Amino acid sequence: MKHPLRILALAAMATFGATSVQSAQIVVGGGDYTEQLLLAEITAQLLKHEGYEVDKRDGMGSLVIRNAQVNGQIDVYWEYTGTSLVTYNKIDTPMSAEDTYKTVKELDAEVGITWLNPSTANNTYALAVRAANEKTDAIDSLSDLADSYNNDGGLVMAVNAEFSGRPDGLPGVEKAYSFKTSRANTRSMDSGLTYQALQNEQVDVALVFSTDGRIQAFDFRLLEDDKAFFPDYATVPVVRTSVLEANPELEAPLNAMSAKLSNTVMQTLNAKIDVDKRSIEEVATEFLTENGLI
Incomplete structure (x- = not known):
């Protein structure tokens, strides 16, 4: 006891x-x-x-x-x-x-x-386009996107400042898919504004994050990363x-x-x-x- x-x-x-x-x-x-x-x-x-x-x-x-x-x-x-x-x-x-x-x-x-x-x-990086845009309707993948840039398709892309300089961002995408953007066809802005810019037809392509709710709400299409560049x-x-x-x-x-x-x-x-x-x-x-x- x-x-x-x-x-x-x-x-x-x-x-x-x-x-x-x-x-x-x-x-x-x-x-x-x-x-x-x-x-x-x-x-x-x-x-x-x-x-x-x-x-x-x-x-x-x-x-x-x-x-x-x-x-x-x-x-x-x-x-x-x-x-x-x-x-x-x-x-x-x-x-x-x-x-x-x-x-x-x-x-x-x-x-x-x-x-x-x-x-x-x-929540990987992704590049998105609007559901209806003559300039991007035939673009389904990042390889298609690269072809458009290489053929002077006149596309304008919205990105944030971080993506512009990260090795897993735009520089890496350009290297992996063999194309080059310029200051004239890119717009740098806060992350949240890229969605609005694409929706409001101010740009043709926008950086998005794959788990963002606005992708579905705004009827965006994600371009296929067909060379699997972006890491998980x-x-x-x-x-x-x-x-x-x-x-x-x-x-x-x-x-x-x-x-x-x-x-x-x-x-x-x-x-x-x-x-x-x-x-x-x-x-x-x-x-x-x-x-x-x-």
Whole structure:
């Protein structure tokens, strides 16, 4: 028979242990565009439901978030496998989605970052055209697009500043498909404005992200990347290894959330914000509730 004081001590330890988990603070990071803002909000609400104190810091650029996590200022955020492969680890060798994930998981472990389970959402770069435009109606692939540029088809392309300089962006596309754009036939603008420019017939081709809800809403066609230039950009929760070791309970809810994400899901969620003009907080709560995550 256990002594009453021993029982009280064990109960106190159990209570303290539960409190320590619930009071652990997790810093959730996020980027500066709709999908990243939404993923950060969903994650913050999910972890609060799990009993964590959450400090959400979003609205940052990719490199800023990455450096913040490596330096211990961000604990959790959703990264894209292709971004880590090409931008952070400087690998431009084409590889499968599975190999991309395996490679970044191994390389980022060396800087104290753990990649959890990948979702099936692949937010890769894509180039899109309007459903009805005489200049692009016969263009179905990036090879077709290259032929048009090489034959002076007069196409004007909208891109963002980052895409213009990234090795997995326009310079790489031009090299892979053997064509060249010029200042006269490109327009650089904020990411969100490329969709409006294409819809409003100000340009003929626009940079988009494959999980963006406006693709369906605006009836855009994605051009086939027939040489498989763009790497896979699987959306994955990444956690500082030291934080995960201190809070192993983080893994299960984040993996459960990852399992619910796909291209269709992300397009639908993004459209609710960008097209239907609903709040990020409301859409996040609805997603978590409908999927039984809270």
